[in-house]
Amino acid sequence: MFDIVHRIGIKAPATQVYAALASLQGLAGWWTEEVQGNDQVGGRIEFTFRALDGTVKGSAVMAVEALDPSRQVAWRCVEGPAEWIDTRLTFTLAEHDDQTIVLLGHRQWREEVEFTAHCSTKWAIFLLSLRDYVEKGTGRPSPNDVKIDDWN
Amino acid sequence: MFDIVHRIGIKAPATQVYAALASLQGLAGWWTEEVQGNDQVGGRIEFTFRALDGTVKGSAVMAVEALDPSRQVAWRCVEGPAEWIDTRLTFTLAEHDDQTIVLLGHRQWREEVEFTAHCSTKWAIFLLSLRDYVEKGTGRPSPNDVKIDDWN
Numbered sequence: 455m456f457d458i459v460h461r462i463g464i465k466a467p468a469t470q471v472y473a474a475l476a477s478l479q480g481l482a483g484w485w486t487e488e489v490q491g492n493d494q495v496g497g498r499i500e501f502t503f504r505a506l507d508g509t510v511k512g513s514a515v516m517a518v519e520a521l522d523p524s525r526q527v528a529w530r531c532v533e534g535p536a537e538w539i540d541t542r543l544t545f546t547l548a549e550h551d552d553q554t555i556v557l558l559g560h561r562q563w564r565e566e567v568e569f570t571a572h573c574s575t576k577w578a579i580f581l582l583s584l585r586d587y588v589e590k591g592t593g594r595p596s597p598n599d600v601k602i603d604d605w606n
Numbered sequence: 607m608f609d610i611v612h613r614i615g616i617k618a619p620a621t622q623v624y625a626a627l628a629s630l631q632g633l634a635g636w637w638t639e640e641v642q643g644n645d646q647v648g649g650r651i652e653f654t655f656r657a658l659d660g661t662v663k664g665s666a667v668m669a670v671e672a673l674d675p676s677r678q679v680a681w682r683c684v685e686g687p688a689e690w691i692d693t694r695l696t697f698t699l700a701e702h703d704d705q706t707i708v709l710l711g712h713r714q715w716r717e718e719v720e721f722t723a724h725c726s727t728k729w730a731i732f733l734l735s736l737r738d739y740v741e742k743g744t745g746r747p748s749p750n751d752v753k754i755d756d757w758n
Contacts (some may be wrong), residue, residue, distance in 0.1 A: 456609070458728075461723035463755030553756050557723055571613035571709055577611075578730030586660075600734075603615030604705050 456563040462581040463553035468524040470550045471554045474588050475527045475545045484584040484593035495521050498532065503596045505510075509604060512566045513597075514538060537569050556581065575602050608715040610726045613731040615705035618740045622677040623706045626740050627697045628680045632747065636736040636745035647673050650684065655758075663748075664758060666690060689721055695758045727754050 464471050467584045472572055474480035479500065482489045488502035490504030495518050502513045514534030519542075528543045531538040546557040558577060563570055594600060616623050626632035630651065635675045640654035647670050654665045666686030671694075673679055679697045685688040698709040710729060715722055731752045739745030746752060 458720065459718060459723040460727040461720060461755055461757075491710065501675070523743070531738060550756050556756060557720065566609065566611060568613060571611040575612040575614055575727065575730045575733065578727045580753075581727065591616055602734075603613055604702050605613075 455561070456566040457470050458558075458560040458563070458577060460558040460574075460577050460581055462556050462558075462585055464548070464556060464585045465553055468547045468554045470551050470555060471547055471584075472524045472527070474549075476521055476523075480587075481531075482595060484587040484595050485580055486596035487598075488595075488596075491515075494518070500533075506597050512584055516543065516552065527560070536571055536584060537563060537567060544570060556584070572603060574603050576606065607713075608717075608722055609717040610710075610715070610722065610729060611735055612708075612729050613710050614737055616708060616737045616740050617705055619704045620699045620701050623708060623736075623740055624676045624679070625700055626736060627699075628673055628675075629644040632739075634747060635740040636747050637732055638748035639750075640748075643667070645670060648669070651681075652685075654726060658749050668695065677744070689719060722756075724755060724757050727749040728758065729751070740752070 474483060475525045478489050478493050485502050486503050488544040489499060491497060491499040493499055497518050498515050501514045503511045505511050512535060515528035515532050517532045519530050525547055529543040531541045531547060541563055542561045544559045548555050558579060579602060583595060598601060626635060628645060629639050630645050630706045632657050638653050641651060643649060643651040644650055650667050652667045657663050664687060667684050668681035669684045671680045671682050677699055681695040683693045693715055694713045696711045700707050710733060712729060724754050731754060734749065735745040735747060
């Protein structure tokens, strides 16, 4: 098993960061503009990622496993890239001084492959987008996300 | 044991990316401005990280374990944050089409702690700095690196 972890601080209350992680509207502000489904526990959220020319680059469906307001959002990937199936995603929040610290875990990859490394860097890009979205009101969700390599 | 991995593509020949990873001058262009030591195999390189006000935030000494021109740079951390001691760092290069793909591994952490998550995000920040340095001639080495949280 292989885990990706990240940490970022956002100058905003945890309630605001939580809203960006736990609602369709929030998620569309920083991860991908194309989000649909049911964002409640037991629901499924579908994320579609496109290139700037509109072609679909990928998609994923997350089952919402836990929502603990201002503390944690937990998903299980149920559809998407083969390497992602049954991986777990958690966003854990804690207020420290004037920041909300977000710990991201994208865990239980069956093995470490080159795509894991790509996704690790890409998660950092999206956490920067999350920070901009919460702090400034404008993130860089797909398809306007920062591209990092020949895969995206 | 816990490993951090990342992947970035740089629009430049591998020789140029390698120079940014294997020489003191190159490293000072994207990781931290304060680099000294011996960048040859068997040598030790000392990296110092400061805040913008000049106070030292941290330092690390890497033993250069392998240099394979245009292919790989490998270090072992011999001094620095306790969690880094004896971790292994590898930068592996491969040219794909018009990009050099860099795979970063920061491996053999004894355990995953919150600092691991911080360093993972920070490595992505520094790989973006490496890309800017190689592609545009200007990176954002410490102390002018993008800050990500309450730790740096």
